[in-house]
Every structure is written in C-alpha cells, then in structure tokens.
Amino acid sequence: MTQGAQPRPHVIILNGVGSVGKSSTARALQSIATKRFLYVAMDAFLEMLPPSMLDHPDGLQFQRGERDGKPAIAIEAGPVLSRTMRGMRHAVAAMAAQGNNLIVDEVMLDDAPAQEYRALLKAFDLRMVGLFAPLDVLEARERARGDREIGLARWQYDRVHRGMRYDLELDTTAMPPQACAERIRAQFGL
Numbered sequence: 201m202t203q204g205a206q207p208r209p210h211v212i213i214l215n216g217v218g219s220v221g222k223s224s225t226a227r228a229l230q231s232i233a234t235k236r237f238l239y240v241a242m243d244a245f246l247e248m249l250p251p252s253m254l255d256h257p258d259g260l261q262f263q264r265g266e267r268d269g270k271p272a273i274a275i276e277a278g279p280v281l282s283r284t285m286r287g288m289r290h291a292v293a294a295m296a297a298q299g300n301n302l303i304v305d306e307v308m309l310d311d312a313p314a315q316e317y318r319a320l321l322k323a324f325d326l327r328m329v330g331l332f333a334p335l336d337v338l339e340a341r342e343r344a345r346g347d348r349e350i351g352l353a354r355w356q357y358d359r360v361h362r363g364m365r366y367d368l369e370l371d372t373t374a375m376p377p378q379a380c381a382e383r384i385r386a387q388f389g390l
Contacts, residue, residue, distance in 0.1 A: 208325045209296045210390060213304045213317060216331035217356040218348055219341040221372040222305040225331065228381035229303055233390040237301045245288040253280050262349060271351030289313065293320035307356065311363040327388050330366040333373045
C-alpha cells in the first residue's frame with residue numbers, strides 16, 4: 201500500500217508482566233478509539249504451537265522453582281518458540297504495511313524484541329506503552345484468573361521492563377483498563 205495521502209498506521213505495543221491487564225486494556229482501547237484498530241494478542245501466537253512444544257526444549261519450557269519462598273516459573277524459549285515470536289513481530293509489520301492500525305499485547309523479557317519492533321515499524325506511528333502493577337497485585341490476579349501457571353508473574357516481574365524505553369507508562373492498579381485506554385487514546389490522539 202502506498203502511504204501517499206493516507207495517514208501512517210498506528211501501532212500501539214502494550215508490554216507488561218502476565219496478568220497486568222494488557223488484553224483488557226487493548227479491548228477497551230479498541231472500543232473507544234476513533235480509528236479502527238486490530239488487536240494482536242501474543243497468546244494467539246503461543247496457541248499456534250503444537251501441544252507437544254509446551255514444556256519441551258524446542259518450544260516453551262517451564263522451569264519450576266521458588267523465589268522468596270513462593271512459586272516462580274522461569275520460561276525458556278527453544279528454537280520453535282523463538283521463530284514463532286520473530287514471526288509475530290514480522291506479521292505485525294506486514295499488517296501495518298497494509299494500512300492496519302494495531303494494538304499489540306506482548307511480554308518482552310528484554311529489549312531485543314523492542315529493538316526489532318522499532319526497526320520493523322520505523323515507517324509507522326509506533327508507540328510503546330508499559331503497563332505496571334505491584335508484584336502482590338499481579339500474583340493475586342494470576343491466581344484469580346485460573347488460566348495461568350502460578351509463579352509466572354514472579355519470574356517475569358524483574359525482567360519485563362528492564363532496559364525498556366516507553367512512550368507512556370501506566371499503573372494498572374491505579375487505573376482500570378477503561379481508564380488506561382482513555383489515557384492512551386488521549387496521549388496519542390487516537
């Protein structure tokens with residue numbers, strides 16, 4: 201698609217620890233933005249993995265342990281998962297290249313994926329948004345959800361935001377998803 205007179209597509213990347221409220225914020229933003237946004241969920245790409253790749257060294261491997269006397273589950277990405285996640289980043293760029301506005305829900309464990317997003321999406325209006333909450337709140341949400349391994353939030357907590365540069369940071373304990381979405385919309389004129 202030629203950019204010409206068309207405005208550059210917006211890509212909003214929501215990064216945060218599991219159970220911080222990325223999905224809820226993304227859905228709320230979709231419903232209030234004046235522009236049409238597609239929602240790209242990291243979980244949809246993880247669900248593409250064959251079941252045999254879960255808890256497998258080539259896919260997504262969980263290392264169960266403890267930190268500070270509580271469950272902590274480390275994640276190790278094998279080559280199949282690594283390719284899947286690189287594919288997700290390239291798919292996001294391909295969708296934006298077709299003129300789609302996107303909200304992406306991600307858990308980036310270091311700055312490398314963010315750097316790849318920045319390189320792939322330099323022709324678009326890219327905004328990185330960090331979603332934060334205290335560890336005890338994340339762990340309570342993790343337990344309440346019932347669809348997460350208990351201990352993922354504890355392991356991710358010190359990793360997800362390390363070295364990251366954001367255009368906006370939001371505390372999801374102080375602001376529910378609708379308020380976070382309203383702040384993102386106002387901040388970036390969506």
